[in-house]
Amino acid sequence: MSDEQDIQARAARGWRxxxxxxxxxxxxxxxxxKMLTLNMQEQAFLKRQGDARILRTAVIPAHRGVISDRNGQPLSVSAPVSTVWMNPQEFDLxxxxxxxxxxxxxxxxxxxxSKVSRFRAKQFLYLKRQMTPAQAVQIEALDIPGVYVDREYKRFYPAAEVATHLVGFTNVDGKGQEGVELAFDDWLQGVPGKKLVMRDLLGRTVKHIRELEPMSQGQDLQLSIDLRLQYLAYRELKAAVQAHKADSAAMVVLxxxxGEVLAMxxxxxxxxxxxxxxxxxxESLRNRAVTDTFEPGSTMKPLTVAAALMSGKYQLDSVIDTSPGYIRVKGKTIRDHRNYGELDIGRIITKSSNVGVTKLALSMHEDAVRNTMQNVGLGQVPGTGFPGEQAGVLPYHAKNRLVERATMSYGYGLAVTPLQLAQAYIPFAxxxxxxxxxLLKLERPEPATRVMPEAIANQVLRMMETVTQQGGTGRRAAIEGYQVAGKTGTAHKVGSSGYEDDKYVAVFAGVAPVENPEIIAVVMVDNPKGQEYYGGEVAAPVFSRVVGGALRMLNVAPDNWKPATQVVMQ
Known part of the structure; x- marks a missing residue:
């Protein structure tokens, strides 16, 4: 190669x-x-895009308020659980x-x-709610893309079925569905918060950035019931239903x-x-003590007698002739269990005389008995705020409706709930x-209203005490060491063609101890099917066992204590 060609080749290489x-x-x-442009002009856009891929807004679960009894024993608490969900679009089949x-x-x-395939187009799918944290940890350890675990709370009820009709329950999302959980849902329900977190490609939270919205805890609620008495009442009522093969039953202790409800x-x-x-x-969801009505039968007779005494027409020593053991009112026959003859006002209650109270009711102003019943709360919603609370039925009868006025005097033709009946006995105590x-524990009692003179209330209370003594219809309601006042009730149930001959509601309502009343209780047993069906046979023994136990638990001093006879050893 010549020198000229070599120079040209070097020149070409240098140019290249x-x-x-x-x-x-x-x-x-x-x-x-480009880097300068991205850094200066598109920095904000790129930051937003990066954050969108690693930053997430997470919910801070709110703790629902605790429900407790009057002594602070928990009735409803929130336990931490886990929820497993997935993004079907990220899940590898x-x-x-x-x-x-x-x-x-x-x-x-x-x-x-199959479930994932059906929701493949969605971005959210629950796999399982309210798992135990230990199970959720095992799922997190699988590191499956698209599967996530969140923390939440599940409601737990330590007293279980013993207090469930009063406390109620929540749904899976923590919303009240029954009972106090529903009635006070806004009070108990907390407000979830929000926080910004950083998550990796598997959806795991690797860093908490900051709180966006604060979480507000639910407020606690203290009920009036005493869990000790609640367990006692539940055990005795359940035993009575089983022993008498009853359809249902309810009991209220005040x-x-x-006026606080100590057990329901x-x-x-x-x-x-x-x-x-x-x-x-x-059927088992209903709180029958508040929502179910029944005809109270003879438990209304003390109110009729109180109305008679307040009318001024009758005194303690007034005598009513109930012979011959029945009375005809506009073609209807009203009977007693037997012919009691002449009875004073107190003995009418002792013997539970239908004839006696009928004569009293028909001799007074047509509104006298009804007004007394209305004044003690019958025919009105008790106002506890409980869902489904019933007002019962307290009809108005004109002067010429003699049969209806007569039957109302001994507890037919009207309807009450067990809670209403217990409230109606407050004036006697x-x-x-x-x-x-x-239903809530009170710092101080609500203001009271006088509905009958003190002397008359005390007189009727003493009359009701004879019901639980020798010769009365409620002897099995007696409590050793305490004076007990009350009234039995046995009402026929209404069927498709009128009153049924073989179906009854057995009731006992009472107060103890008589000297200084502390407790009012009502027992209602629906349709007992055994050989015993009277209120004095079915409901009264439950009253005795529950109220006797309650008085001892509450350290109420006996007012009828009889010391044991001393035996001198020779």
Whole structure:
């Protein structure tokens, strides 16, 4: 090769090197320019895009308020649980851990894949709610893309079926569905908060950035019931229903001084922690003490006698002739159990004379008995705020409706709930005063209203004491060491063609101790099917066992203590 050609070759190589160098410089300048543009002009956009891929807004679960009894014993608490959910669009249908995931979820591979396939177009799918944290940890350890675990709370009821009709329960989302949980849902329900978190590609939270909205805890609620008395009443009522093969039953125990509900139990019951066996009818859900009405029968007779004494027409020594043991009122025959002959006002209650109270009621103003019943709370909603609370039925009868006025005097033709009946007996325990009943613990009693003179209230209370003594209809309600006043009631149930001859409601309402009343209680047993069906046979013994136990638990001094006879050893 000549020198000239060699020079030309070197020149060509140098030009190409410069060209490559120039291209590299231009590329470097372009990259630098793009980097400068991204850093200066598109920085905010890129930051938003990056954050959108790693930053998430997470919910801070709110703790629902605790429900407790009057002594602070928990009735409803919130326990931490976990919820497993997935984004079907991120889920790999061929993942090797699917079988294990399905097993932990209590399902199988085919069912899980079928569910995911149906929601493939969605971005959110619940896999299982309210799992135990230990199970959720095992699912998190699988590291399956698209499967996430969140924390939440589940309601737990320590007293289970014993207090469930009063406390109620919440749904899976923590919303009150029954009972106090529903009635005070806004008070108990907390407000969830929000926080900004950083998550990795598997959806795991790796860093908490900041709180966006503060979480507000639910407020606690203290009920008036005493859990000790609640357990006692539940046990005795359940035993009575089983022994007498009854359809249902309810019992209410009140504090005579404040009107607070110390116990409220029902049969049949259910376990709110496991509602899988409630059945289609949902009959066991009802709080019958507040929502179910019945004709109270002879438990109304003390109110009729009180009305008679307040009318001024009768005194304690007034005598009513009940012979020959029945009376005809506009073609209807009203009978006593037998012919009691002449009875004074007190003996009318002792013997539970239908004829006696009929004569009293028809001799007074047509509104006298009804007004007395209305003044003690019958025919009105008690106002506890409990869902489904019933007002009962207290009809108005014109002067010429003699049969209806007569039957009302001994508890037919009107309807009450067990709670209303207990409230109606408050004046007999307080010297003629009545006050609202409460399901919540009170700092101080609500103001009382006088509905009958103190002397008359005390006189009727003493009359009711004879019911539980020798010769009375409620002897089985007696409590050793205490004076007990009360009234039995046995009412025929209404069927499709009128009153049924062989179906009854057995009731006992009473006050103890008589000297300084502390407790008012009502027992209602619906349709007992055994050989015993009278209120004095079915309901009175339950009253005796529950109220006797309650008086001892509350350290109430006996007012009828009879010391044991001393035996002198010779």
């Amino acid at each position: 090197l410069w060209l490559v160098f120039l291209l590299l410089v231009l590329i470097g300048l372009a990259i630098s320019g 061929q993942n090797a851990s699917i079988d294990r995931l399905a097993s932990l979820l209590g399902s199988d591979r085919a069912a899980l894949l 504090d005579a001084h404040t 139990v029902n049969q049949p019951s259910y376990n709110p922690n496991d509602r899988s066996n409630l059945g289609a009818g949902m 307080t010297g003629g005063l009545t006050r609202p009943v409460s």
